[in-house]
Amino acid sequence: MSLQKDPERNEIHHLRKYVDLTGKRILEVGCGEGRLTWQYAKWTNSTVAIDLDHDSLRVAKVDRPYDLEDNVHLACADSHSLPFSKEKFDIAILAWSL
Amino acid sequence: MVHALSEIRRVLVTEGILIDMRPLAERWQIEVVSTDTLKETGRVMDLPEQVNGDVAANEAMKEAETRGWFAPEHEEFFPFFYSWDTPSEMEEFIKDDWADFINLSEDAKKATRSTWAIGNADSRVRVRMKVLIARWKKL
Numbered sequence: 001m002s003l004q005k006d007p008e009r010n011e012i013h014h015l016r017k018y019v020d021l022t023g024k025r026i027l028e029v030g031c032g033e034g035r036l037t038w039q040y041a042k043w044t045n046s047t048v049a050i051d052l053d054h055d056s057l058r059v060a061k062v063d064r065p066y067d068l069e070d071n072v073h074l075a076c077a078d079s080h081s082l083p084f085s086k087e088k089f090d091i092a093i094l095a096w097s098l
Numbered sequence: 099m100v101h102a103l104s105e106i107r108r109v110l111v112t113e114g115i116l117i118d119m120r121p122l123a124e125r126w127q128i129e130v131v132s133t134d135t136l137k138e139t140g141r142v143m144d145l146p147e148q149v150n151g152d153v154a155a156n157e158a159m160k161e162a163e164t165r166g167w168f169a170p171e172h173e174e175f176f177p178f179f180y181s182w183d184t185p186s187e188m189e190e191f192i193k194d195d196w197a198d199f200i201n202l203s204e205d206a207k208k209a210t211r212s213t214w215a216i217g218n219a220d221s222r223v224r225v226r227m228k229v230l231i232a233r234w235k236k237l
Contacts (some may be wrong), residue, residue: 002183002222003191011119014231018172018207019115029102060210079102084109092106093117098099098155 012039024090030097034060048079099158116234123148132218140206148199174233181224
C-alpha cells in the first residue's frame, strides 16, 4: 500500500501555530497509532497519549521512537472517565476524536 | 461527548488549552497530482454518519461554552491529504476504512482512473480533507 497521510505536514504546522507545546504537559485524546504524537512530543515536558483501540496502541508502542520512551506514555483509557488527577495537564489535544 | 469535555476540563490546569482538531464532512475533493499538474476529478459523497458526527461534535463544544467550561479563542481550516500511487489503491482504502463515512460515485472513479492513466509518470491520486483546528481556553 502506497498510502501517505499529510505528506505536506500541514497538521503539525497548524498545531504548532496554534499552541506552544514547549515544556508543557500534554494529554492527547485519540492518539491512534501515534502518527501525530511522534511529530510533537519531543518538544513537550511529558505527553500522555490515550486511545481506546488496543490494536492501534499496540502499533504505537512498537513504533514509539527510542528517544521518546521516557516522556511519552501510552495508555488505553476512555475520555469519559480519565484516570488522572485534576489539573494534571497544561494542554489537551483532541486528535480527530471529538 | 459533553461528559468527555467535562473530564478534560477537570484534568486541565486553570487557563489550560484545549485543541480540537478533526476532519469535517464537506464532500472532499479527489485530485490527480504530479510534479507540475493538479486536476480535480470529482468529490466524495458524505454519508449520514460523517455528517451527524460533525453536528454532534459542534453541539458538544457549544454546550461546553454555554456551561462556562471553555471559551473559544481561534479557529481555522486546513487541507489534509491522503495520497496513493494509484486510483485502485484509493478505492480499496475508502472501501475498507471509510465505508461508514464516505462513498465514491462511479463517475468519480472513472474520471480519476482516466485522468491518472493519461497523466505524468509520477501522478498520484489524493483526497483533500478539510480539517478544523480550534483553540479553546479553560475557564
